[in-house]
Amino acid sequence: MSPLIKTNVRDDAFSVRRAVFMDEQGYESEFDVIDDNPSCLHVTLYIDGELAGCSRLFPESLERALSPQSPQSPTCALDEGVAAGETYLLGRVAVMPAFRRRGLAGVIIAASDEAAREAGAKLVKLHAQEYAHDLYAKQGYTQISDVDCEDEGQPHLWMAKRL
16 A cells, blocks of 8 residues: 655545545535635545545634634634644545545544644644544544534534644
């Protein structure tokens, strides 16, 4: 298995997101204006040349400006000492069905954390589907909210990690 991570291969990331979130999980709206902003990073994973998964991350301020109807991240103790523009939001972590159960989501999350760090992030927050809590916890994320159903009625919770 030869993994390769790339950033900003938007069309490939969209292919994964469409297959996993829309076709498989039944989400109606998977794409938004943030996807096309130059500050938005699309992380993609390839195994032996085949598209295997993706994620998306961007500065938190971008969501507040461009998508104010989206669930907003709660403040938490990890915010202390983090300047404006140093918090990024991670989301849309997905692995294609044929590549699951190999630990690849963890590879994508680690690569996303590194991309956020390189972009200047000191803190990463995410609004995870409740069932994925343990996956993110293994990557060092801490739950910072109760479960909510603000994302198309699906149970989600907020988590955060200092970089």
